[in-house]
Amino acid sequence: MxxxxxxxxxxxxxxxxxxxxxxxxxxxxxxxxxxxxxxxxxxxxxxxxxxxxxxxxxxxxxxxxxxxxxxxxxxxxxxxxxxxxxxxxxxxxxxxxxxxxxxxxxxxxxxxxxxxxxxERWLSFGVKSYYFSNNILNWEMSRDDCTKKGGHLVIITSNEEQDFLSSKSGDSRWIGLNDLETEGQWMWVNNQSLAETGVSFWLKRPNDIDEPDNFRLEDPSGENCALLLSEYAAWCDAPCRQRKKYICEK
CATH class of the missing domain: 1.20.5 (Single alpha-helices involved in coiled-coils or other helix-helix interfaces)
Known part of the structure; x- marks a missing residue:
């Protein structure tokens, strides 16, 4: 121990x-x-x-x-x-x-x-051709337009021509007759007097004044251009400033 x-x-x-x-x-x-x-x-x-x-x-x-x-x-x-x-x-x-x-x-x-x-269609009748416008112009412009087309406003010289144009017009139209230079002395656009053509177709009114009457109420200068009234197959004078259809011839 x-x-x-x-x-x-x-x-x-x-x-x-x-x-x-x-x-x-x-x-x-x-x-x-x-x-x-x-x-x-x-x-x-x-x-x-x-x-x-x-x-x-x-x-x-x-x-x-x-x-x-x-x-x-x-x-x-x-x-x-x-x-x-x-x-x-x-x-x-x-x-x-x-x-x-x-x-x-x-x-x-x-x-x-x-x-x-x-x-531009021209209708022939006899030795002439006619153009019936659709546009409306005063007389002087109508005359100028016909000249541009190589013709002039229509000069009517026979009953047959008057009847033909009246049947084809359908409206009142300017023709180439006027007394712009001398009142009452109606002249065609070729300077031929109405008396020289030997025919006229002024509208006659049994109980009123015949055409041309140179009515001045609408235009103080009078009515110095001629219209063809197709419904009467006759002419009347009217103010040249009115706008109407027209007929050319050549």
């Missing part, structure tokens, strides 16, 4: 407790160091989580805003596409209208050409 030295034993106990005290002190010191570190790490973790949450929230908000922008763009694109289709439809309608108008213009041109041909 081994007997320990009390001194040794007491020294060992002292050493043991010294070690434990030092260990206890180190543990407490370590704990004091670890706790702040852990707290700091926890705080960092919380900050990180908050940052992630904020980022996630912002990402969600941005995504929602992006969805709204995409929706607006899609709606605008759809509207633009609709407008483009509507514009294309109207363009096609305008093209169809344009073709229709061109067709009508073509028909009108053909009709106008036919009218021009009819307008």
């Amino acid at each position: 081994v007997t320990l030295n009390p001194n040794v034993q007491n020294g060992g106990d002292h050493t043991y407790w010294s070690v434990r005290e030092r260990s206890s002190l180190c543990s407490r010191g370590l704990l004091k160091c670890v706790v702040p570190v852990l707290s700091l790490l926890l705080l960092c973790a919380l900050v990180g989580l908050c940052a992630v949450g904020v980022l996630y929230f912002n990402k969600g908000v941005s995504l929602e805003a992006l969805k709204k922008d995409i929706s607006r763009v899609a709606k605008r694109f759809s509207e633009q596409e609709h407008n483009a289709k509507e514009t294309e439809r109207k363009y096609e309608e305008l093209k169809a209208d344009h073709r229709r108008v061109e067709g009508l213009l073509s028909q009108c041109n053909e009709t106008c050409q036919e009218c021009a041909q009819l307008e």
Whole structure:
């Protein structure tokens, strides 16, 4: 049996407790160091989580805003596409209208050409040709227009010619007879007097004044140009400024 030295034993106990005290002190010191570190790490973790949450929230908000922008763009694109289709439809309608108008213009041109041909048509009777106008002019303008056409206002020299012209006129028309230079002295446009032709067809009124009556109520200068009245197959005098149809001859 081994007997320990009390001194040794007491020294060992002292050493043991010294070690434990030092260990206890180190543990407490370590704990004091670890706790702040852990707290700091926890705080960092919380900050990180908050940052992630904020980022996630912002990402969600941005995504929602992006969805709204995409929706607006899609709606605008759809509207633009609709407008483009509507514009294309109207363009096609305008093209169809344009073709229709061109067709009508073509028909009108053909009709106008036919009218021009009819307008320039001269009817033959005996050795003369006659042009019955559709437009209306005063006597002097009628005379000038006949000259442009290579003729002159008609000069009537026979009963047969008077009957032919009356049957074709359909309206009252200027003829080439006037007394512009001397009242009562009727002259044809070729400077031949009415008396020289040997025929006249002034309108006779059984119970009124015969033509020519030089009526001045409408024109103070009187009635100095002659009209053929087709319904009466006769002549009358009228104010030269009146606008009437006319007959040319050549």
